[in-house]
Structure formats: structure tokens, C-alpha cells
Amino acid sequence: MKQPLTFTLNGEERVLYVDTRATLLEAVRDYLGLTGTKEGCGNGNCGACTVWLDGEPAYSCLVLAVEAQGARVMTVEGLAEGGRLDPLQRALIEEGGLQCGFCTPGLLMMARSFLDRHRRPTEREIRGAIAGNLCRCTGYDKIVRAIQRAARGQTPPQAEG
Amino acid sequence: MRAFEYRAPTTLSEALKLLAEAKGEVRPLAGGTDLVPQVREGRKRPTMVLDVKRISELRRLEYDPGMGLRLGAAVSCSVIASHPQVRRYFPALAQACALVGSIQIQNRATVGGNICNASPSADTVPPLLCLDARAFIAGGRGQREVALESFFRGPGRTILARDELLVEVVVPPPPKFSAASYMRFIPRSEMDIAVAGVASLVVLDGGRQCQEARIALAAVAPQPSRAPEAEAALQGRPLDAKALEEAGELAAKMAKPITDIRGGAEYRRELVKVLTRRTLEQCLEALKRGPR
Ligand SMILES: Cc1cc2nc3c(=O)[nH]c(=O)nc-3n(C[C@H](O)[C@H](O)[C@H](O)COP(=O)(O)OP(=O)(O)OC[C@H]3O[C@@H](n4cnc5c(N)ncnc54)[C@H](O)[C@@H]3O)c2cc1C
Ligand code: FES
Ligand code: FES
Numbered sequence: 001m002k003q004p005l006t007f008t009l010n011g012e013e014r015v016l017y018v019d020t021r022a023t024l025l026e027a028v029r030d031y032l033g034l035t036g037t038k039e040g041c042g043n044g045n046c047g048a049c050t051v052w053l054d055g056e057p058a059y060s061c062l063v064l065a066v067e068a069q070g071a072r073v074m075t076v077e078g079l080a081e082g083g084r085l086d087p088l089q090r091a092l093i094e095e096g097g098l099q100c101g102f103c104t105p106g107l108l109m110m111a112r113s114f115l116d117r118h119r120r121p122t123e124r125e126i127r128g129a130i131a132g133n134l135c136r137c138t139g140y141d142k143i144v145r146a147i148q149r150a151a152r153g154q155t156p157p158q159a160e161g
Numbered sequence: 162m163r164a165f166e167y168r169a170p171t172t173l174s175e176a177l178k179l180l181a182e183a184k185g186e187v188r189p190l191a192g193g194t195d196l197v198p199q200v201r202e203g204r205k206r207p208t209m210v211l212d213v214k215r216i217s218e219l220r221r222l223e224y225d226p227g228m229g230l231r232l233g234a235a236v237s238c239s240v241i242a243s244h245p246q247v248r249r250y251f252p253a254l255a256q257a258c259a260l261v262g263s264i265q266i267q268n269r270a271t272v273g274g275n276i277c278n279a280s281p282s283a284d285t286v287p288p289l290l291c292l293d294a295r296a297f298i299a300g301g302r303g304q305r306e307v308a309l310e311s312f313f314r315g316p317g318r319t320i321l322a323r324d325e326l327l328v329e330v331v332v333p334p335p336p337k338f339s340a341a342s343y344m345r346f347i348p349r350s351e352m353d354i355a356v357a358g359v360a361s362l363v364v365l366d367g368g369r370q371c372q373e374a375r376i377a378l379a380a381v382a383p384q385p386s387r388a389p390e391a392e393a394a395l396q397g398r399p400l401d402a403k404a405l406e407e408a409g410e411l412a413a414k415m416a417k418p419i420t421d422i423r424g425g426a427e428y429r430r431e432l433v434k435v436l437t438r439r440t441l442e443q444c445l446e447a448l449k450r451g452p453r
Contacts, residue, residue, distance in 0.1 A: 001164050020167040020210070023197070043198040044266065045352070056239070056268040062197045063269070064190075066167045067212060110265065131351035132263020 007068045009034070010078030018065045025049045027065035028075055036076040036105045040134070047133030050106035051075050057113045059132075076105035079112065088112050088150040097146035099137035107133045111147050119154050121147075162201055169212035173299060173328065176216055179209070180324045181301040189213050189326055191235050192269035194262065195278040218299075218328055219273065224250065229333040234273025234326070238285070239264070241272060251332060252447075253288040253341035253360060260284050260345065263352055273327050276312065279319050280354075282380035287360035288343045290377035290387055294332045300325030313384035336373070339364040340447035342440040345379070346432050348423075355380045356424040359412070359436035363400065363444040371395045376408065376437060381416035381429050388412040391437065405441045409434035 002017045009032065016031050028034050028051065040046035042061050049061040052074035079086045088111060091097070098104045107130060114121070114129040121129070126147050127140065135143060170176040180187055185208025190196050192214075199205040213219050219235035224246035232241065238258035241247055248255045261270050261284055275283045276296070286309070294309040301324040309330065312319055321327065335341070345358035358379035366372035374395035376388040391411035398404050418429035 001166055003167060020165055021162050021201070023201075042201075044194055044262070047263070047265065050265055053268075057265050058268050059194075059265045062192075062194050062266075064167065064193065064197065064210070067169075067190075067193070067214075069169070114264075128351070129264060132265045 342443035
């Protein structure tokens with residue numbers, strides 16, 4: 001059964017007809033061709049498919065596309081602005097926080113959201129925040145260092161207007 | 162995977178009408194963290210998926226000092242875990258909500274879904290059992306209300322009829338001079354299903370003896386339940402090391418664990434004993450820091 005779906009993807013309104021069985025992950029990758037978001041496990045265990053749904057990180061493999069009716073969805077493609085990488089993307093490159101890169105888009109969406117809410121996180125908080133994002137190559141130390149580097153570059157809480 | 166219709170009503174009456182008039186199998190959908198994989202792997206084969214997240218009656222989260230907490234079935238674990246009054250009056254519930262999966266899971270998963278999925282290991286259930294929560298159900302033949310403990314019928318099975326929805330859970334205000342705690346054991350530090358879980362609640366009387374104790378167990382029986390023998394053994398006693406040890410042993414005796422991939426039955430029983438003691442100790446520590 002197909003149903004119309006209207007939602008905002010990375011700030012642009014999109015209208016499509018989706019099978020009710022399709023996940024948001026499939027809508028983004030297969031219907032709309034944004035293949036940054038990855039499918040690792042397809043059942044909520046790896047985090048590769050993490051996107052923002054109305055501003056909150058969620059596993060897009062566990063969301064039916066039709067549930068996103070009227071929602072704001074952000075994927076990794078929306079992070080860089082005007083061709084300029086997000087500071088967290090730069091930090092991952094600088095710290096060598098990726099190898100194959102399969103986990104990276106989902107990790108970026110989780111960690112970016114976390115840094116937006118925690119300007120000066122502890123290492124423990126960082127590790128807790130990315131517990132739902134598995135990386136099978138890099139090991140987590142470099143990823144954690146990259147997130148710490150990005151955090152150091154952020155405006156500290158007192159300076160926020 | 163069978164094709165299904167998707168509906169997202171905005172009122173309870175509309176949802177109940179859809180349920181009552183449906184020909185095939187309707188599956189309510191909250192956060193989808195249990196249901197979506199079940200449907201996609203063919204373990205559930207609905208003809209209609211009824212999204213309950215847009216129904217206002219299921220989205221409520223309010224605390225009233227007289228009535229307690231009204232917790233809508235479609236409120237996410239993240240919202241509950243960060244709600245100031247939940248954190249203040251029901252810290253064990255906030256704790257349990259923050260244990261469910263990862264942040265991405267908590268942003269979608271609901272307590273209603275955790276309850277209705279009826280897994281013996283559901284983490285939000287034991288604290289709710291200790292808090293004497295009640296389930297409010299609506300269906301074709303009207304509304305009914307049951308103690309949460311009698312909501313479960315076994316793994317994956319509840320008392321809900323085909324045309325019924327869980328609307329909300331109501332948690333009475335915590336007793337005076339009480340504290341509660343929930344702990345589970347998992348082999349990893351995150352993202353795992355409980356091998357065993359225990360929630361405890363302690364009410365102290367003026368003389369610092371135990372006026373009432375409540376203990377609930379998860380993952381060690383076909384359904385979560387209270388441990389009345391262990392509770393009774395603590396009543397009217399000073400909660401010294403010996404009392405806590407005894408309560409742990411009685412709770413372990415009551416558990417009916419199975420051996421599966423997550424752990425052996427004997428191991429689970431031992432965990433119940435240890436977790437019972439530790440949650441009771443946590444309650445006592447919280448009460449020392451400042452009883453409510
Ligand atoms: C990676 C991962 C980790 C997890 N970790 C944990 C964990 O640590 N602890 C834990 O307890 N669980 C865990 N879970 C399981 C799951 O996330 C929880 O059980 C969650 O609370 C389910 O809520 P939901 O809103 O997603 O439910 P859904 O998947 O939407 O629904 C679950 C079931 O309840 C029914 N239902 C939902 N709402 C209603 C209603 N209002 N009335 C009637 N029926 C209804 C649905 O039809 C379905 O059968 C995990 C799951 C995943 C994928
Ligand atoms: S693909 Fe969604 S969590 Fe693994
Ligand atoms: S870089 Fe390969 S999985 Fe993380």
C-alpha cells in the first residue's frame with residue numbers, strides 16, 4: 001500500500017509516495033537518493049542509520065517512513081553548510097576518527113546533537129552518548145578524542161547569549 | 162512482509178473506532194522500537210498499523226500532588242527521564258527510562274510500548290510495580306483500570322482485548338519517607354537486555370524501622386511481578402544487613418527463572434539475591450540523604 005508523505009529533509013520540503021512498509025532509512029536512501037545514511041544491522045543495534053527526527057537523534061531503520069509525515073528530518077548531508085564542514089566533521093578527520101567510514105554518518109548525527117546539548121562534556125558523558133553507535137574499525141579512543149576536540153572549539157556555556 | 166495500512170488518528174475515539182471496525186489484525190504503534198523490527202522480520206503480520214503517537218490522551222505527562230503522575234502511553238523515555246517532577250518524585254522510574262537501549266532508542270521508545278510488548282525483561286516495569294502504578298485502558302466497551310501487575314499474562318501477552326488500547330499509567334504520589342531504586346544486570350555496560358532486574362521501595366516509620374517494603378523482579382519469570390514474601394519479611398524491622406540478606410534470599414526463592422542465551426537459571430537466582438540487597442541499600446542511602 002502506498003501513501004503520500006510530505007516532510008522536510010535537510011531544510012527542503014519533499015513530497016513522495018511511499019510503501020507503508022518502507023522505513024525512513026529506505027525513504028532517504030532509496031526513494032530520495034541520499035546515501036550518506038547507512039544501514040548496518042537494520043534492527044536498532046548499530047547506529048549507522050542515525051538521523052535527526054524533529055531535532056532528536058533516532059534510528060531511521062526503526063521508523064516507518066509514513067511516521068515522518070510533517071516532520072523535520074536531518075541527515076549527514078545537511079551538516080556541512082555552504083560547503084564548509086561542521087567542526088565535528090573536521091575534528092574527526094584531524095584525529096583520524098574513522099577508517100572505513102561506514103559508522104561515521106550516524107556517529108556524526110548522534111555526536112553533533114550531543115555537543116549541541118552539552119557544551120563541556122566529560123569523557124564519560126561522551127562515551128555514554130555514543131553507546132548506541134558501533135564502530136568496527138577505528139576503536140573508540142580516536143572518535144572520543146575527535147568529539148573532545150570539537151567540544152574544546154565550542155563556545156563555553158557562560159559565553160552563550 | 163505483508164502489506165499493511167497505516168493510520169495515525171489524533172483522537173482516542175477515532176482510534177477506538179478504527180480498532181473496533183477493523184477486519185484484520187491491527188497493531189498499535191508507539192515508538193516502534195519493538196514493533197518495527199517484529200513486523201519487518203515477519204514475526205508480527207498486521208493488516209493495519211495504528212500509530213498512537215498523535216493521540217492527545219496518550220501524550221500527557223502531568224504531576225499533581227494529590228493524584229500523582231499521569232503518564233501517557235505514548236510519551237517517550239527521553240521525555241520521562243528528563244521531566245523535573247519525575248526526577249524529583251520518581252527517580253527510580255527516571256533511572257529505568259534512561260537505561261532503555263541508547264539515546265536514539267529512548268527518543269522513540271515509550272513506557273506504554275515497553276509495558277504492552279510484555280517482555281519479562283522490560284526495564285520500566287519493576288519500578289512502576291513498586292510504585293503501585295495502575296494501567297488505564299480504553300476499548301469498544303468503555304474504559305477500565307487495573308493494577309499494573311495484573312496487566313501481564315506471560316511473555317508477549319497482556320490482558321488487552323483486540324479492540325483495546327493502553328491510554329495511560331497513573332502512579333500515585335510516593336509514600337512519605339520513602340525511596341525507590343532499580344538495578345539490572347547486563348554483561349555489557351550499555352545496549353543490552355537485563356539478565357535480571359530488581360526494583361525496591363522502602364518506607365520508613367518515625368523510629369527508622371521499615372514500615373513497608375516493596376520489591377519487584379524482572380527477567381526471572383514469565384512476567385514481571387512483586388515478591389510479597391520478601392516484602393513481608395522486612396515489615397516492621399530495622400533494615401540491618403541480616404534483614405536485607407534475608408529479603409534477597411526470599412526474593413530469589415520466589416523467582417522462576419529460565420536458562421537461556423543470557424544466563425542460567427541458578428545464576429539469575431543469585432543475581433536476584435544480590436540486586437535485591439543492593440537496591441534496598443540504595444533506598445536506605447537515599448533516605449539518609451534526605452527523606453521525602
Ligand atoms: C537496540 C534496542 C535496545 C533495547 N534496549 C532495551 C532495554 O534496555 N530495556 C528494555 O526494557 N527494552 C529495550 N528495548 C526494547 C524496546 O525499546 C522497549 O520495549 C520500548 O519501550 C518499546 O516501546 P515502543 O514505544 O518502541 O513500542 P512499540 O514498538 O511501538 O510497541 C511495542 C508493542 O506494544 C504495542 N503497543 C504500543 N503502544 C500500545 C498502546 N498504547 N496500547 C496497546 N498496545 C500498544 C505494540 O502493538 C507492540 O506490540 C530495546 C530495543 C532495541 C531495538
Ligand atoms: S541500521 Fe539502524 S541501528 Fe543499525
Ligand atoms: S570506521 Fe569503519 S565502522 Fe567505524
